Amino acid sequence: MAESDRKRRSTRNSKMVSSPVVTKMQAIMQKEMVREFLAEFMSTYVMMVFGLGSVAHMVLGEKFGSYLSVNLGFGFGVTMGVHMAGNISGAHMNAALTFTNCVLGRMSWKKFPVYILGQFLGSFLASATIYCLFYSAIIQFSGGHLTVTGPTATAGIFATYLPEHMTLWRGFLDEVIVTGILQLCLFAITDKENNPALQGTQALVIGILIVVIGLSLGMNTGYAMNPSRDLPPRFFTFIAGWGIQVFRARDWWWVPVVAPLLGAYLGAIVYLVFIGFSIPRRPQILENSMKYEDRRTPVLPKTMSNPPTTPTPVSVSPANRPSVRTVPPLSDSIHLEHF
Numbered sequence: 001m002a003e004s005d006r007k008r009r010s011t012r013n014s015k016m017v018s019s020p021v022v023t024k025m026q027a028i029m030q031k032e033m034v035r036e037f038l039a040e041f042m043s044t045y046v047m048m049v050f051g052l053g054s055v056a057h058m059v060l061g062e063k064f065g066s067y068l069s070v071n072l073g074f075g076f077g078v079t080m081g082v083h084m085a086g087n088i089s090g091a092h093m094n095a096a097l098t099f100t101n102c103v104l105g106r107m108s109w110k111k112f113p114v115y116i117l118g119q120f121l122g123s124f125l126a127s128a129t130i131y132c133l134f135y136s137a138i139i140q141f142s143g144g145h146l147t148v149t150g151p152t153a154t155a156g157i158f159a160t161y162l163p164e165h166m167t168l169w170r171g172f173l174d175e176v177i178v179t180g181i182l183q184l185c186l187f188a189i190t191d192k193e194n195n196p197a198l199q200g201t202q203a204l205v206i207g208i209l210i211v212v213i214g215l216s217l218g219m220n221t222g223y224a225m226n227p228s229r230d231l232p233p234r235f236f237t238f239i240a241g242w243g244i245q246v247f248r249a250r251d252w253w254w255v256p257v258v259a260p261l262l263g264a265y266l267g268a269i270v271y272l273v274f275i276g277f278s279i280p281r282r283p284q285i286l287e288n289s290m291k292y293e294d295r296r297t298p299v300l301p302k303t304m305s306n307p308p309t310t311p312t313p314v315s316v317s318p319a320n321r322p323s324v325r326t327v328p329p330l331s332d333s334i335h336l337e338h339f
Contacts, residue, residue, distance in 0.1 A: 033111065037118040039088035043081035044122030044228060045129075047093050050077030052130040052233065056157050060137040071214035079207030086203060095119060095227040096179055096260035097186070100268050119228035127158050127236040146237075148245045155242045158233035160222035162252040171221045171252065172259050178217050179225040179263030180270065185209050187271040193279050224256035231257055 028034055054073025057065030078093065085091040092098045098115045101107040131138070138146070138154050148155040155161065162171050189197045189205055197205040214223055224230040234253055237246045247253045 033114050036089040036111065037114050039085035040092060040115050040118030041122040043085035043089075043091045044093045044119045045126045046084060047074070047077040047081040048123045048126030048229065048233070049129055050074070050080065051229070052126060052158060053133070056130055056134045056137070059154065059157050060134060060141050067218075068215070071211045071218065074214065075207040075209075075211035077207075078210050079203045082203035082206055089115065089118075093119060093122075093228065094225070094260075094264075096225065096264035097183065099261050100183060100264040103265060104268060104272075116228070120232045123228050123232035124236055127233040128240075130157070131236070131240060146241045146243075148242060148249050155237050155246055156222075158237050159230050159246065160224045160252075160256055162221065162250045162255075166220055168251060168255070172255050174217075174220045175224060175255055175259035176263035176266065178213060178221075178223050179260040180267030181217070182209070182213060182225050183264040183267030184271050187268060188275070191276070191279075194275065221256075225260050225263075227257040227260055229256075 029038075051070075051074035054065060054070045058067065058070055059065075081093050082091040085093075090101075092101070092115060095116050098107070098112060098119075102109050102112050134157075138157075142152045142154050145152070146155070147153045148161065162168065166174070186206065186209070188194060189202060189209070196202075213225075217223060231253075234246050238244065
């Protein structure tokens with residue numbers, strides 16, 4: 001009996017100790033920035049696992065993957081990421097898109113480091129996951145030598161590298177244009193005043209957009225379009241055994257970081273100038289004026305011009321009483337549409 005009582009007291013004490021801890025953890029998890037950080041972390045992780053895994057299949061097992069499968073992997077990886085975090089953080093999964101939203105005033109700069117940290121950590125962890133899953137295949141394919149260039153190079157599984165037919169500045173221009181097209185189309189897909197994707201289909205349409213960009217414009221530079229997609233995996237390969245060559249190869253490493261920032265901003269400006277400003281916007285209706293107009297509107301019908309002097313009483317039985325249609329009152333608040 002004494003031992004059972006002791007166990008009960010210890011269980012009760014552990015509940016008393018754990019309850020405040022659980023409550024505090026729940027309070028932290030409900031904070032907006034924490035939720036957005038976790039959303040960007042998880043959505044970027046999922047996107048990168050699918051994308052890098054498809055590249056690993058193409059590089060390590062020729063009959064298991066192709067360039068089309070890489071585009072499908074990244075495209076539908078983005079779709080799954082949007083489904084996972086779209087209503088929490090917007091599912092940027094891309095530092096260039098986050099930067100553009102901050103520059104345009106659509107998001108506070110206070111959230112910028114939170115989003116970037118979540119994206120970078122998610123991308124880094126996805127690289128580590130793919131490395132662990134395909135470690136044996138990587139070692140067998142490369143003969144135990146982790147190289148950046150050459151016929152048995154495997155660093156390209158994780159980050160983009162400039163091919164021989166491209167110069168550095170042509171690659172920079174390519175990344176600017178491709179990322180600009182991405183941002184331009186994303187604004188078109190999500191602009192409710194234009195012709196947006198149907199409700200519930202945005203994630204699929206955005207994924208198809210990634211596939212189309214890869215199929216049509218991806219050959220020159222691997223269409224990084226995203227510092228969060230390229231820099232964390234490159235840093236992972238640096239510490240995982242590929243060495244400093246991942247940053248020295250043709251001095252390419254900084255281009256997928258800088259060029260997408262410029263490209264996304266230019267793509268947003270092009271959409272706003274040529275499309276956004278030309279769309280007629282709904283007129284703004286003030287709440288007070290609507291209530292004032294409602295007070296002036298007569299509820300009852302107008303009286304007759306020559307009413308009878310002695311009205312004839314009419315008896316109406318409950319069965320024959322005409323039905324009265326009630327008019328619902330105007331809403332107390334009217335949402336305003338802003339451009």
